Amino acid sequence: MTAPADDPSHDEAARLLDENEQLKTELESVLDENARLIEDRDRLLRRVAALARELQSSNSLQITRPGDRTGEHADAIPAATKLSESEEELRVALEELQVLTEELEVANTGLQRANEELEERVRARTRELNGINADLRRSELRMSTLVEGIPQLVWRSGDRGDWTWCSRQWSDYTSQTMDEARHLGWLGAFHPEDRAVALDAWDNAESHGGLSFEARVLDAAHGRYRYFQTRAMPVRTPEGVVLEWLGTCTDVDDILRLRHQQNVLVDELQHRTRNLMAVVHAVTIRTIKGSRTLEDFRRCIDDRMSALSRAQSLLSRRGSQRIAFDTLLRAELSAHVDLDSGDSRSKISLSGPEGIPLQTSLVQTFALALHELATNAVKYGALSAPSGVLSVEWQLVHTAEGTECLHVDWHESGVDIPEPDAAPRGGGYGRELIERALPYQLGAKTSYGFTSDGVRCTIEMEVPVDDIRLETDYARTPA
Amino acid sequence: MPEHRLEGRRILVVEDEYLIADDLRDALVDAGAEVLGPVSNVKDAAAMIASEVQIDCALLDINLNGAMVFDVADTLVAREIPFVFGTGYDQWAIPDRFAQVPRLEKPIKGRQLTSVLAPIIVV
Numbered sequence: 341m342t343a344p345a346d347d348p349s350h351d352e353a354a355r356l357l358d359e360n361e362q363l364k365t366e367l368e369s370v371l372d373e374n375a376r377l378i379e380d381r382d383r384l385l386r387r388v389a390a391l392a393r394e395l396q397s398s399n400s401l402q403i404t405r406p407g408d409r410t411g412e413h414a415d416a417i418p419a420a421t422k423l424s425e426s427e428e429e430l431r432v433a434l435e436e437l438q439v440l441t442e443e444l445e446v447a448n449t450g451l452q453r454a455n456e457e458l459e460e461r462v463r464a465r466t467r468e469l470n471g472i473n474a475d476l477r478r479s480e481l482r483m484s485t486l487v488e489g490i491p492q493l494v495w496r497s498g499d500r501g502d503w504t505w506c507s508r509q510w511s512d513y514t515s516q517t518m519d520e521a522r523h524l525g526w527l528g529a530f531h532p533e534d535r536a537v538a539l540d541a542w543d544n545a546e547s548h549g550g551l552s553f554e555a556r557v558l559d560a561a562h563g564r565y566r567y568f569q570t571r572a573m574p575v576r577t578p579e580g581v582v583l584e585w586l587g588t589c590t591d592v593d594d595i596l597r598l599r600h601q602q603n604v605l606v607d608e609l610q611h612r613t614r615n616l617m618a619v620v621h622a623v624t625i626r627t628i629k630g631s632r633t634l635e636d637f638r639r640c641i642d643d644r645m646s647a648l649s650r651a652q653s654l655l656s657r658r659g660s661q662r663i664a665f666d667t668l669l670r671a672e673l674s675a676h677v678d679l680d681s682g683d684s685r686s687k688i689s690l691s692g693p694e695g696i697p698l699q700t701s702l703v704q705t706f707a708l709a710l711h712e713l714a715t716n717a718v719k720y721g722a723l724s725a726p727s728g729v730l731s732v733e734w735q736l737v738h739t740a741e742g743t744e745c746l747h748v749d750w751h752e753s754g755v756d757i758p759e760p761d762a763a764p765r766g767g768g769y770g771r772e773l774i775e776r777a778l779p780y781q782l783g784a785k786t787s788y789g790f791t792s793d794g795v796r797c798t799i800e801m802e803v804p805v806d807d808i809r810l811e812t813d814y815a816r817t818p819a
Numbered sequence: 820m821p822e823h824r825l826e827g828r829r830i831l832v833v834e835d836e837y838l839i840a841d842d843l844r845d846a847l848v849d850a851g852a853e854v855l856g857p858v859s860n861v862k863d864a865a866a867m868i869a870s871e872v873q874i875d876c877a878l879l880d881i882n883l884n885g886a887m888v889f890d891v892a893d894t895l896v897a898r899e900i901p902f903v904f905g906t907g908y909d910q911w912a913i914p915d916r917f918a919q920v921p922r923l924e925k926p927i928k929g930r931q932l933t934s935v936l937a938p939i940i941v942v
Contacts, residue, residue, distance in 0.1 A: 607912060611882055614906070615836055618926035622842035701884045705837055777837035780859050781884070 352472055356465055363458060370454045377444045384437045391430040398426060492588040493557075495526070497572065501542040504584065515560035531556035531565045538570070545572065546582065554596075557589060566593035612655075619704060620648065630769060646675065647711035651704045662697035662804065665734060665746055666690075672710040676718045687723060692734030696746050699804050702784075705777045712770025713750060713797065722752035722794055729753050736803065744803040752794030774799065824937045826851035831867060831877035833891060834905065835859045835884045839925070843878065843905075846929030860884065864891045868898065875940050877902035878923075878932070881912065889914060901939040 494507035514529035534555035541553035551572035556565035572587030631637035722728030784801035834840040840857035
């Protein structure tokens with residue numbers, strides 16, 4: 341903002357005012373001179389009038405006494421002398437008057453010229469002033485267009501938040517009228533918990549050379565508060581005296597929310613990376629314990645790391661969506677068999693709705709468990725036997741408590757089952773993950789056992805209900 | 820050879836990821852300790868602390884499936900049971916009141932676990 345003292349149009353106006361003052365003084369002196377001349381003339385006129393009256397009375401005396409002429413002859417001469425004296429005086433006075441009148445005429449002509457000149461100068465100045473006023477009006481229009489066009493809420497204030505004016509945006513946003521916002525009325529549009537912050541900032545504004553704070557302002561149209569960055573700068577005279585404060589409130593709610601989201605994501609990334617390292621460590625240790633030879637270990641760890649990689653890649657691709665059970669299942673089975681081949685179609689039956697979401701924290705463990713089940717099926721189970729069939733059925737079940745559960749039934753048939761006493765084939769890691777890991781992490785109910793001709797495994801877990809899951813998930817998730 | 824420096828110690832493990840919890844349990848058992856839990860959530864941890872008379876120390880994961888473990892930590896402080904945080908987090912995620920609590924960065928190795936836990940156990 342520009343202080344008025346720096347405004348060029350302000351300088352110009354001051355110059356014009358000076359000039360007007362000067363013209364006024366000139367005009368006054370001419371008028372004084374004129375008045376003096378008029379006064380002189382009036383005085384002379386009075387004198388002429390007095391002389392004329394005197395002369396007239398002398399004449400009438402002579403006329404009204406014609407019979408006395410012989411008897412009073414001696415007196416006639418002095419009277420005549422007196423008359424000629426008066427006439428002489430009148431003549432002089434008239435001459436003086438003549439001179440004065442001429443002088444007055446000259447003065448009047450001068451006055452008229454001065455007047456004309458003045459009028460011309462006034463017209464010129466008026467034109468100039470009109471031009472400046474038009475400039476000012478244009479500048480004002482630009483300023484008000486700017487003030488009303490910017491997204492910021494703009495206001496003016498005296499010391500300590502004593503508002504004097506607010507822009508239309510403030511009123512539009514908070515539904516406060518200008519009268520309501522004036523003085524400390526604006527405080528009512530701030531969140532009650534943030535008002536102390538605002539007042540505190542005002543207390544320190546002058547010593548800090550500016551006002552700056554973040555606080556929530558009421559978005560009246562939506563009935564909620566949003567974070568605004570409030571700033572103001574003092575408008576000072578050249579001497580440094582604060583005339584007023586010009587301030588803005590800028591909506592920073594989105595920025596703050598994004599910053600927060602970013603922090604959450606960085607946290608989450610930290611957490612996941614560390615956890616993943618720990619999981620890799622745990623799986624490696626476990627694989628070492630379950631391996632008889634280095635070759636055993638190499639093959640097994642390779643498969644398990646691949647399963648973890650697939651889970652990670654699903655997790656990183658999902659964006660804000662949850663991973664669906666059928667997506668995870670198909671990803672794990674596809675790593676072992678070609679689901680689209682004719683052989684697979686006759687041996688593998690998958691049936692259930694698409695898009696049932698999984699708890700994100702469970703995806704990794706679940707992926708490993710499905711990987712172990714699939715590995716065992718390929719090595720020893722339904723996918724190894726010519727007559728074997730793998731059937732996976734799943735459904736969404738509404739519980740009595742009003743929650744939703746995913747039920748999975750992994751059922752192999754047509755398989756020769758080993759003796760019940762025999763050690764579990766494949767080290768039993770899959771079984772452990774199903775029986776212990778899934779219940780441990782999310783309270784899933786699971787079972788793992790053998791029917792007469794194959795493995796039978798059931799999993800029942802709660803489906804997450806939160807904002808990540810959208811109604812459209814079911815339709816959108818690819819098969 | 821394991822050093823058995825935690826022989827007979829009863830150690831509570833709170834960790835939401837089964838694979839990690841299992842790994843930690845193995846490492847502690849190898850060091851001679853008796854593992855309480857592992858438990859995967861705040862509720863189970865609170866129940867275990869309430870029911871166990873003797874807990875020598877605890878190992879706490881910070882983020883338990885989205886819930887922070889700090890309430891559990893406060894309960895342990897109240898019972899004067901020493902504990903350490905196992906964390907994948909930066910230091911700032913931990914409240915100031917736990918500034919003095921030792922931290923183990925994941926992945927936690929067995930030897931590291933023993934050397935951090937053994938000295939804090941009140942004999």
